[in-house]
Amino acid sequence: MVNSFFGYLKRNKKSLLPLLLAVLGVALIFFSSFGGADKQDDGKEEKSLDEYKAELEEEIRSLCASVDGVGKCKVFITFERGEERVYKGSTLIEVKPPQVQGVTVVCRGADNDTVRCRITEMITALFDIGSNRVAVLKLNS
Template sequence: MSAGKPEKGSPLALWKERLTELFHRYQYALLVVAAGVVLMVLPALGGESKAEEPQQESVQEVEFGTEELEGRLEEALSQMDGVGEAKVVLTLRSGPSQVLAQDIQRSIGEDQSQSTQSTVVISQGSGSEEAVVLQQLSPQYQGALVVCSGGDDPAVRLRVVEAVAALTGLGADKISVSKGK
């Protein structure tokens, strides 16, 4: 008896023949089952990072940087003739916000009426949900202070006030321009 091959007629050889026969008979069914198992395992392996990305993107869209806008204003104002180096400080009345879709259900009875309100959400698979955003609202500014080296010149002050008003939506009475050092 050799150690590498089972002898013909032995129980091991019979099982081997049966398994090869079954494999050849059901090879396509086994292939479909293997593909199904792979497809079920794929979301568990790579789906978590994909599900987190849209949430991070939507958070980034909602985030608003007052410092970033101040920096952009400073850069733009410094490029204007006569302004010189500018420093801008903005104050917010309210930050950016979103208007979410609402589902309102009303029931009217003989003696009373009742209504329930809930936020509309979209299921994105893997148990994650995201609210439906109808509108993205910009922040509302309360006031602005601009300190610049040309702040004592009335013509420069007027141009600075007009520029800041155009970019922030503030009225001229809410914008202060001062001469810097």
């Protein structure tokens, strides 16, 4: 069967060119699916949402702990949605970070109204969220 096929191609050389072009086209389509056209290679590693959240919580925890009277604290952050990717055609234009929905700070100094107010003001200014989206609670000893 294979010998008869190659024998046919040797006798009919005009049908060889379209066949080779068709095979080449199929090969190009197949190998293009392995390409990395959608990859963004700007030297930065992409972080998962959990990694971003943990890093942000640690930064806020450290910042809150540096406020006078706060003491030991824990921070929990919630997001409205994940990161947003803005495209123009098939080109990635911008990656917007996740939008913070709310922040909870649990600390030893939260029984002091001044400390609670300072933390709330700091969080609302950092994330541009309303004070109703910030909870500051006392940490159990």
